[in-house]
Amino acid sequence: MLTVSREIRKILTERARNFNIALDDVSITSLSFGKEFTHAIEAKQVAAQEAERAKFIVEKAEQDKRSAVIRAQGEAKSAELIGHAIANNPAFLALRHIEAAREISHIIASSANKVFLDSNDLLLNLQQLNVGGNKQKK
Structure with missing residues (x-):
């Protein structure tokens, strides 16, 4: 917002100088964006949220895969130990x-x-x- 304010002040000061008007200060009291710009920002936010959701789903699937592998290894080791205990x-x-x-x-x-x-x-x-x-x- 500060950058926008500076840029507007610079442009208005230069244009006012053409008409021999000296501007001391410029205050922005209301600022609104066009519909297309607002929709573009909303679309960008939605896309970012969807990307985060997809990233979360991928990470969750990887964690589920790791836990399944670890569980299977534990069950295999348990079966092996029980087999040895029964045999011995x-x-x-x-x-x-x-x-x-x-x-x-x-x-x-x-x-x-x-x-x-x-x-x-x-x-x-x-x-x-x-x-x-x-x-x-x-």
Whole structure:
């Protein structure tokens, strides 16, 4: 706005000098732009916002891709570790069996419904688990 004011003052002073008029000061009280200029500014703002939105979408997609890769790597490592634990220690499988039974019994106990099941249906036949390497009959 200051540049526009200076430029207007310069032009008016030069034109007034042609008519032997000396200008001391020029004040701009109202300034408006043409419709085309206003529309061009609005269009530029809209384009800038669209560009920022597109940039955000691209960055979000890249972050989603990175998180999917990291999640897949973590799941692969988890599966590998579980496989090694099962192969090297049969008690690990018994522990997972107990954890599953605890989770199932907790879900059923917190339910508002009444459920009657025997221990085999709940995976609670824990006496038959093979922890020490010798098999017991079911």
